[in-house]
Amino acid sequence: GYIQYIDEGDKGLKKVKTFTEKPNMELAKMFLQSGDFVWNSGIFIWHVKSILAAFEQHLPELSEIFDEGVNSFYSDREEAFISRAYAQCRNISIDYGVMEKAGNVYVMLSDFGWSDLGTWNSLYSMSDKDEQGNVIGGNVLTYDTYNCIIKTPKERLVVVQGLEEYIIAEHDNVLMICRLEDEQMVKEFVADVKSKKGQEYI
Numbered sequence: 001g002y003i004q005y006i007d008e009g010d011k012g013l014k015k016v017k018t019f020t021e022k023p024n025m026e027l028a029k030m031f032l033q034s035g036d037f038v039w040n041s042g043i044f045i046w047h048v049k050s051i052l053a054a055f056e057q058h059l060p061e062l063s064e065i066f067d068e069g070v071n072s073f074y075s076d077r078e079e080a081f082i083s084r085a086y087a088q089c090r091n092i093s094i095d096y097g098v099m100e101k102a103g104n105v106y107v108m109l110s111d112f113g114w115s116d117l118g119t120w121n122s123l124y125s126m127s128d129k130d131e132q133g134n135v136i137g138g139n140v141l142t143y144d145t146y147n148c149i150i151k152t153p154k155e156r157l158v159v160v161q162g163l164e165e166y167i168i169a170e171h172d173n174v175l176m177i178c179r180l181e182d183e184q185m186v187k188e189f190v191a192d193v194k195s196k197k198g199q200e201y202i
Contacts, residue, residue, distance in 0.1 A: 001019060001020060001021040001022065001039075001040035001042075001095050001099065001100075002019075002020045002023060002028065002031045002037045002038070002039060002040065003016055003018075003019055003037060003038050003039070003040050003107050004016070004017045004018040004019075004020075004031070004034075004036055004037050005017060005036065005038065005107050005109075012108055012109075013106040013107070013108055014106060014107050014108070014109060015105075015106055016105040016106060016107050019040070019095070019099045019100050019102075019105060020100065021040075021093070021095040021096050021099070021100055038107065038109060040095070040099075040107075041110075042095075044094070044099075050104075051098075052066070054098045054102050055097075055098070057101075057102075058097060058098050058101045058102065059090075059092070059097045059098065061090065062089055062090065062097075065085050065088055065089060066085070068081075068085070069081040069082070069085055083199060086199075086202075087194065087199055091187065091190075091191045119183060120149060120167050120180060120183040120186075121180065121183055123135070123149065124147075124149050124180065127149075130142075132145060132146045132147070133146050133147040133148075134146065134147065134148045134149075134150060135148070135149045135150070135151075136150045136151075137150070137151040137152070138150065138151060138152035138153060138154055138156070138158060138170075139152070139153075139154050139155070139156065139157050139158065140152060140157075140158045140159075140160065141157070141158070141159045141160070142159075142160045142161070143159075143160070143161040143162070144161055144162050145160045145161060145162065145163045145164070146163075146164045146165070147164055147165045147180070148160070148163055148164070148165065148166045148167070148168060148180070149166075149167050149168070149169070149180065150168045150169075151168070151169045151170070151171075152168065152169070152170040153170060156170070158170075165179060165180040165181065166178065166179055166180060167179070167180055167183065173200075173201060174193075174201050176189065190202065
């Protein structure tokens with residue numbers, strides 16, 4: 001996301017004027033050229049009361065789900081409630097759901113080395129690679145396979161042939177094979193699995 005700020009604030013904080021998550025290319029270039037936008041690193045700090053109030057104001061349907069679990073928190077019913085509530089929650093990021101709408105947001109400007117390891121592409125760029133450009137974790141043999149991420153359990157032998165720029169990832173009872181350039185679709189896959197196959201695979 002891109003943050004436009006103004007100089008109101010204290011202790012090094014800047015008041016956020018606008019917060020725009022994933023603008024199109026033309027808009028992103030315009031933001032950068034203007035000089036008064038910074039990039040959101042995705043590091044948030046808030047008081048619990050503040051974020052709950054933000055959910056109540058901007059995502060009331062999620063707030064209602066949270067409220068239903070008040071009596072379950074810190075009890076032996078908590079885990080069951082969270083599993084049930086998660087299945088009911090709309091698939092929306094905190095950026096779209098709250099940050100773009102809230103009026104009480106501040107930013108602290110920082111310049112540090114950082115990469116969003118929440119993405120497969122960034123994980124690929126930051127990881128050690130073999131001679132074919134593959135990032136491999138697990139018991140894997142590759143043939144004519146280039147620039148892939150392959151993460152599988154060590155107890156399973158995996159043989160991959162003829163792929164380029166793919167994600168191959170296995171965890172528990174789920175195997176995902178996806179083009180690296182389409183990594184943003186993973187969220188859609190998760191939502192689709194949840195609706196068609198249930199919580200067992202999430």
